[in-house]
Amino acid sequence: MQPNKLLKPALYSVEAHDGSGATARLKGGRCRCGYVFFPMQTYGCERCGSHGGALTPCELSANGTLLAEATVHLHADKNRPAPFTIVKVALDDGPVIRTLLADGSAAVAPGQRVTGRLAAVGQSESGETVLDLRFSIAS
Amino acid sequence: MTRSLNALRPVYVVGIGWHRYQNPSETPYVELGLTAIRAALADARIEWPTVESTYVATALLGMASGRPMLRHLGATGAPLMHVENASASGSTAFRHACIEVASGISDVALAVGVDKRNPVRRPDTGIGNLAEDAIVPFTHFALLTNEYAVRHNASTDDIALVAVKNHRNGAKNPHAQRQQERTLDEVLGGKRVSGSLTSLQCTPIGEGAAAVIVASEDGIRRLGIDAGRAIRTTASVGRSERVYPPGAGFDAALTKETAELALAQAKLAPKDLDIIELHDAFTVEELHYIESIGLCPEGHGVRMLKDGALDIGGQCAINPSGGLIAMGHPIGPTGIGQIGEIVMQLRGEAGPRQHRGARIGLAHMVGVGAVCYVHILQR
Numbered sequence: 001m002q003p004n005k006l007l008k009p010a011l012y013s014v015e016a017h018d019g020s021g022a023t024a025r026l027k028g029g030r031c032r033c034g035y036v037f038f039p040m041q042t043y044g045c046e047r048c049g050s051h052g053g054a055l056t057p058c059e060l061s062a063n064g065t066l067l068a069e070a071t072v073h074l075h076a077d078k079n080r081p082a083p084f085t086i087v088k089v090a091l092d093d094g095p096v097i098r099t100l101l102a103d104g105s106a107a108v109a110p111g112q113r114v115t116g117r118l119a120a121v122g123q124s125e126s127g128e129t130v131l132d133l134r135f136s137i138a139s
Numbered sequence: 140m141t142r143s144l145n146a147l148r149p150v151y152v153v154g155i156g157w158h159r160y161q162n163p164s165e166t167p168y169v170e171l172g173l174t175a176i177r178a179a180l181a182d183a184r185i186e187w188p189t190v191e192s193t194y195v196a197t198a199l200l201g202m203a204s205g206r207p208m209l210r211h212l213g214a215t216g217a218p219l220m221h222v223e224n225a226s227a228s229g230s231t232a233f234r235h236a237c238i239e240v241a242s243g244i245s246d247v248a249l250a251v252g253v254d255k256r257n258p259v260r261r262p263d264t265g266i267g268n269l270a271e272d273a274i275v276p277f278t279h280f281a282l283l284t285n286e287y288a289v290r291h292n293a294s295t296d297d298i299a300l301v302a303v304k305n306h307r308n309g310a311k312n313p314h315a316q317r318q319q320e321r322t323l324d325e326v327l328g329g330k331r332v333s334g335s336l337t338s339l340q341c342t343p344i345g346e347g348a349a350a351v352i353v354a355s356e357d358g359i360r361r362l363g364i365d366a367g368r369a370i371r372t373t374a375s376v377g378r379s380e381r382v383y384p385p386g387a388g389f390d391a392a393l394t395k396e397t398a399e400l401a402l403a404q405a406k407l408a409p410k411d412l413d414i415i416e417l418h419d420a421f422t423v424e425e426l427h428y429i430e431s432i433g434l435c436p437e438g439h440g441v442r443m444l445k446d447g448a449l450d451i452g453g454q455c456a457i458n459p460s461g462g463l464i465a466m467g468h469p470i471g472p473t474g475i476g477q478i479g480e481i482v483m484q485l486r487g488e489a490g491p492r493q494h495r496g497a498r499i500g501l502a503h504m505v506g507v508g509a510v511c512y513v514h515i516l517q518r
């Protein structure tokens with residue numbers, strides 16, 4: 001297998017490699033009050049204000065249910081050429097996140113089961129394949 | 140014990156003024172702001188030295204922009220402060236001007252909003268994110284449009300009717316950035332932006348200024364201001380986002396709790412409202428917020444819109460100014476311009492866009508963050 005590199009290793013990790021790439025785990029956190037959030041941080045809990053050791057890392061499944069999608073037709077930032085599609089996903093583990101739909105994914109609609117996978121998005125300077133999180137319909 | 144605004148001394152809006160909202164131009168902000176302030180002073184028929192305190196709402200001009208503008212009115216030495224609260228900057232400045240007068244610290248205060256279209260800089264919290272660079276405001280609201288349409292079985296063409304109504308209102312407003320009526324075909328046929336949103340369903344960020352002068356009864360008497368044109372602020376509430384259930388739209392949830400508090404403060408029910416100026420930066424927001432304010436149950440907004448209940452002359456005129464979609468959204472001025480529009484309507488001075496018999500108006504703004512401000516004005 002070729003060497004690869006995660007674009008945002010603070011936010012996710014590789015769960016397992018399978019035939020079509022890698023499945024992902026998200027690096028969330030849990031407060032002792034029970035609140036689960038993404039991404040992990042130790043500044044303080046948005047629900048109860050506890051901080052530091054009250055907040056512990058908590059791996060989240062990248063499986064969830066699609067709440068909404070929008071294909072962006074106009075985007076000023078040249079680093080993100082339009083069109084691309086943004087999805088809003090209710091993770092099975094609680095938090096709601098928003099990120100990109102995988103390039104070439106079939107069209108998605110609210111209510112569908114989706115999953116986050118690590119997809120190749122470019123090459124690093126040292127020639128590694130750079131992977132970033134993208135959602136697609138759950139297989 | 141704490142008190143709400145209307146438990147303090149009564150505070151009235153006595154002067155309103157604008158510089159037209161417009162596409163970005165070479166006009167310096169100083170000229171925009173001075174035009175609005177001088178119009179508000181002329182409307183109140185008072186002189187600048189009678190203003191005891193100034194709140195300058197601006198999000199994009201940079202540090203300490205107020206004094207280089209205000210000095211051209213004659214440097215009186217009166218205090219001034221700057222208010223930045225994203226889209227709600229103007230609403231927040233108005234709230235604090237009202238509080239200052241209601242508390243008895245001043246008899247006459249000015250809230251002025253002025254902005255030019257400059258790049259928005261957001262703070263770096265040190266917490267990473269997956270793709271926030273790819274999710275600008277119109278995409279946030281394109282996602283909410285998709286959710287609303289699916290949840291309530293509403294067609295995105297029907298949601299776009301909000302823009303048809305607000306362009307129609309803006310066409311009658313000389314202070315509006317967009318003053319052209321648009322058919323549904325024109326709205327839907329415009330440039331596609333994100334999801335089902337087209338450019339005529341999105342606010343055109345521009346530049347401009349709005350000013351309002353507030354005064355106490357003592358101030359009104361002392362300065363000989365026409366009390367018959369003074370409009371009382373009967374509620375003022377500011378809130379910020381809490382943690383809502385996963386998947387709940389925070390803009391709507393925050394609006395609901397803020398509006399409820401404001402209506403309770405003024406001892407009113409949603410059905411009592413004649414006019415609402417609300418944050419319709421994108422079409423779907425108007426439906427979310429009329430439902431959150433309580434004009435109708437969730438999902439029934441499209442029905443009210445199609446029945447004409449939200450038109451000028453309907454059950455409750457929503458955004459008679461044209462709203463953010465047509466009047467425009469220069470950021471700092473927007474919340475102050477809403478107050479000016481409601482005052483004009485309650486005075487019966489709104490000319491071709493007058494909502495007849497208007498006695499009670501509500502102004503609503505949300506700002507990125509999120510914050511929400513609601514004011515109620517009554518004749």
Ligand SMILES: [Zn+2]
Nearest residue numbers: 031033045048
């Ligand atoms: Zn907690």
